[in-house]
Amino acid sequence: xxxxxxxxxxxAAVPRRGPVNNGALEFPAVGKPLMTKILLIEDDGETAxxxxxxxxxxxxxxxxxxxxIAGLDTARSSHPDVMIVDRMLPGMDGLSIxxxxxxxxxxxxxxxxxxxGAVDDRVRGLRAGGDxxxxxxxxxxxxxxxxxxxxxxxxxxxxxxxxxxxxxxxLIERSAKRGDRVIDLLPREFRLLEYMMQRPDxxxxxxxxLEEVWNYKFVPATNLVDVHMGRVRHKVDGPDELxxxxxxRGAGFVxxxxx
Amino acid sequence: xxxxDLVRAAPFRLALTxxxxxxxTVVALFGFVYWKTDDYLTARSDQMIMTQLNVLSLLxxxxxxDAIDEHLRxxxxxxxxxxxxxxxxxxxxxxxxxxxxxxxxxAPAHRVEIMAARHAGLEHQVVQGVAxxxxxxxxxxxxxxxxxxxxxxxxxxxxxxxxxxxxxxxSLVIGTLASLRARKRVEEVNRRVQRIVAGDLRERLxxxxxxxxxxxxxxxxxxxxxxxxxxxxxxAGVGNDIAHDVRTPLTRARLALERGxxxxxxxxxxxxxxxxxxxxxDQSLTIxxxxxxxxxxENSRRSAGFGAVALDELVREVCDLYxxxxxxxxxALKVKAAPKLSVHGDRDLLIxxxxxxxxxAIKFTPTGGRVDIELVRGDGExxxxxxxxxxxxxxxxxxxxxxxxxxxxxxxxTPGVGLGLNLVAAIVKLHGFRLAIFPGPGCRVExxxxxxxxx
Numbered sequence: 001x002x003x004x005x006x007x008x009x010x011x012a013a014v015p016r017r018g019p020v021n022n023g024a025l026e027f028p029a030v031g032k033p034l035m036t037k038i039l040l041i042e043d044d045g046e047t048a049x050x051x052x053x054x055x056x057x058x059x060x061x062x063x064x065x066x067x068x069i070a071g072l073d074t075a076r077s078s079h080p081d082v083m084i085v086d087r088m089l090p091g092m093d094g095l096s097i098x099x100x101x102x103x104x105x106x107x108x109x110x111x112x113x114x115x116x117g118a119v120d121d122r123v124r125g126l127r128a129g130g131d132x133x134x135x136x137x138x139x140x141x142x143x144x145x146x147x148x149x150x151x152x153x154x155x156x157x158x159x160x161x162x163x164x165x166x167x168x169x170x171l172i173e174r175s176a177k178r179g180d181r182v183i184d185l186l187p188r189e190f191r192l193l194e195y196m197m198q199r200p201d202x203x204x205x206x207x208x209x210l211e212e213v214w215n216y217k218f219v220p221a222t223n224l225v226d227v228h229m230g231r232v233r234h235k236v237d238g239p240d241e242l243x244x245x246x247x248x249r250g251a252g253f254v255x256x257x258x259x
Numbered sequence: 260x261x262x263x264d265l266v267r268a269a270p271f272r273l274a275l276t277x278x279x280x281x282x283x284t285v286v287a288l289f290g291f292v293y294w295k296t297d298d299y300l301t302a303r304s305d306q307m308i309m310t311q312l313n314v315l316s317l318l319x320x321x322x323x324x325d326a327i328d329e330h331l332r333x334x335x336x337x338x339x340x341x342x343x344x345x346x347x348x349x350x351x352x353x354x355x356x357x358x359x360x361x362x363x364x365x366a367p368a369h370r371v372e373i374m375a376a377r378h379a380g381l382e383h384q385v386v387q388g389v390a391x392x393x394x395x396x397x398x399x400x401x402x403x404x405x406x407x408x409x410x411x412x413x414x415x416x417x418x419x420x421x422x423x424x425x426x427x428x429x430s431l432v433i434g435t436l437a438s439l440r441a442r443k444r445v446e447e448v449n450r451r452v453q454r455i456v457a458g459d460l461r462e463r464l465x466x467x468x469x470x471x472x473x474x475x476x477x478x479x480x481x482x483x484x485x486x487x488x489x490x491x492x493x494x495a496g497v498g499n500d501i502a503h504d505v506r507t508p509l510t511r512a513r514l515a516l517e518r519g520x521x522x523x524x525x526x527x528x529x530x531x532x533x534x535x536x537x538x539x540x541d542q543s544l545t546i547x548x549x550x551x552x553x554x555x556x557e558n559s560r561r562s563a564g565f566g567a568v569a570l571d572e573l574v575r576e577v578c579d580l581y582x583x584x585x586x587x588x589x590x591a592l593k594v595k596a597a598p599k600l601s602v603h604g605d606r607d608l609l610i611x612x613x614x615x616x617x618x619x620a621i622k623f624t625p626t627g628g629r630v631d632i633e634l635v636r637g638d639g640e641x642x643x644x645x646x647x648x649x650x651x652x653x654x655x656x657x658x659x660x661x662x663x664x665x666x667x668x669x670x671x672x673t674p675g676v677g678l679g680l681n682l683v684a685a686i687v688k689l690h691g692f693r694l695a696i697f698p699g700p701g702c703r704v705e706x707x708x709x710x711x712x713x714x
Contacts, residue, residue, distance in 0.1 A: 137544060188579055214580060218611045219548070222618050227583045250537065 274434025
């Protein structure tokens with residue numbers, strides 16, 4: 001194995017503080033036969049180590065490249081399911097890597113890590129292209145949530161009704177019910193619930209909800225999302241029912257079918 | 260070295276240029292005077308010989324010969340010429356050797372080439388001449404050499420040359436003095452600027468009485484220095500505020516971690532301590548993020564993302580977003596946006612600005628109060644107005660609230676980082692709109708969007 005073209009491979013077997021950047025180490029894959037493969041292109045070793053450790057712990061197969069050119073080669077050779085790319089990289093910058101891959105008809109979803117001051121129209125354009133970006137510094141759970149969202153992008157369907165457990169949303173009649181109980185929703189509450197029901201069992205962070213449901217690109221001073229979510233939860237989860245909307249401490253919300 | 264510097268200096272070169280211009284003028288003046296004088300003298304001389312010709316024409320025989328001899332004898336300077344010729348061209352008397360080839364009898368005075376008979380022999384001369392055929396067939400030719408012109412030209416030329424030399428010398432002296440003075444000034448300015456560069460912000464450029472250009476320039480630079488000094492002091496103040504505001508939550512985080520590490524005996528206790536620490540760090544990050552965001556907006560010159568933004572839809576959206584928050588606080592949030600108005604701007608930024616105003620309004624309005632969002636039409640502008648029934652902003656605080664991190668002492672317990680209004684102000688400025696804050700009771704903030712914004 002050559003060193004430049006291939007990043008470090010990490011699997012669940014790697015200890016948290018293992019040596020992650022001293023050459024290419026192959027570990028026998030354990031667990032799922034077809035693990036989701038993530039390519040991480042990030043030049044800061046410490047950040048990369050933290051991200052990789054968290055993702056490996058969650059059962060992903062992580063490959064790491066520390067510079068742009070090696071990262072592009074790895075992306076071409078190992079066909080990852082999703083990529084995390086730092087914008088500022090030695091060798092070749094992150095956006096150029098993505099543009100090169102797109103020209104080669106590679107459609108792998110990408111999450112770009114960008115410094116806050118460097119969020120320009122080019123970076124914003126990623127969201128329109130089905131990719132995503134995250135500004136540094138970020139919470140690790142925010143990163144995981146966005147990776148999952150990229151991996152589980154809802155498929156386009158002609159279905160006019162969404163169902164999660166006993167919860168049902170009629171997109172034509174704009175009505176909702178849980179079992180036989182009709183839920184009366186305001187338009188903004190309907191939009192929020194619709195977004196969540198398209199992504200069941202998936203962690204949705206406040207920032208994601210603001211961006212996707214309300215189309216707002218700023219973080220308001222007041223915890224707006226919590227208040228709106230509180231309203232919806234109050235209506236969806238009746239007093240005698242098992243809760244479906246769960247608050248994930250310090251991160252966001254998940255809609256789950258009650259066990 | 261210094262000499263070369265001096266010659267290159269602008270005042271010196273200016274003096275030289277002026278001297279050269281003066282020389283050209285003098286030469287031109289001389290030429291003009293010469294030309295005019297020559298014309299005048301020639302005309303007078305021509306008149307004179309014509310008169311003489313008329314007088315001599317009236318005489319006959321010996322009297323004519325005597326008159327010609329007398330005429331020539333009286334001419335001490337040797338500028339007069341005369342000749343009397345028989346019809347066959349032989350000379351009767353006079354000092355002209357033979358009939359000049361180009362003389363025209365009966366014509367006014369004209370240029371004639373003659374051979375003058377002197378004691379030394381024949382001499383070729385160019386003179387003004389006249390000629391007349393007398394009744395008895397003889398030809399009388401009179402000529403005059405206009406020599407006064409050259410004499411006068413000599414005198415005038417000498418006078419002007421002397422003046423020119425004096426003027427040139429004076430120019431050099433003035434140029435040198437001016438150069439020296441300017442260099443002294445520049446050196447003085449340089450000394451003071453070096454002191455400013457070294458950090459002495461109170462230093463100013465020297466002003467001299469008389470209001471000359473140099474002093475005016477110095478006054479302009481001094482005005483700029485005043486402005487910069489104020490700004491630098493303000494910035495230093497902001498830096499201190501930032502350090503303080505970021506340090507406070509970090510200190511709390513550190514304390515929580517320290518105590519957790521020392522005292523926690525169960526995982527749960529450790530987690531509680533860690534959560535506290537994360538909350539503190541998050542707050543620091545929020546401040547840093549808000550600052551970076553502010554810098555991002557203030558530095559952005561992009562209007563590429565600008566388009567038509569429907570203000571009526573925008574205010575309704577913000578109201579929709581904040582309705583539950585107001586309801587939770589039992590504050591009545593109402594929107595009144597009757598006219599359909601739109602402006603040229605960045606929708607995301609404008610939403611952020613209005614949302615910030617509404618956020619503030621709800622935060623500072625006590626339970627039972629109300630917040631109104633209105634869209635009205637002003638004089639040539641659309642106005643988004645957010646008013647509340649809170650405590651309001653006093654006259655004295657009005658400018659202060661636009662300062663970074665300013666939070667009224669009374670608000671220290673209300674969460675927030677005190678940058679909200681700065682963000683609004685930056686967004687408004689980017690669009691070329693106007694932000695107005697009206698004093699209490701209650702608070703009223705307006706974003707006025709002129710139809711022809713200068714963004």
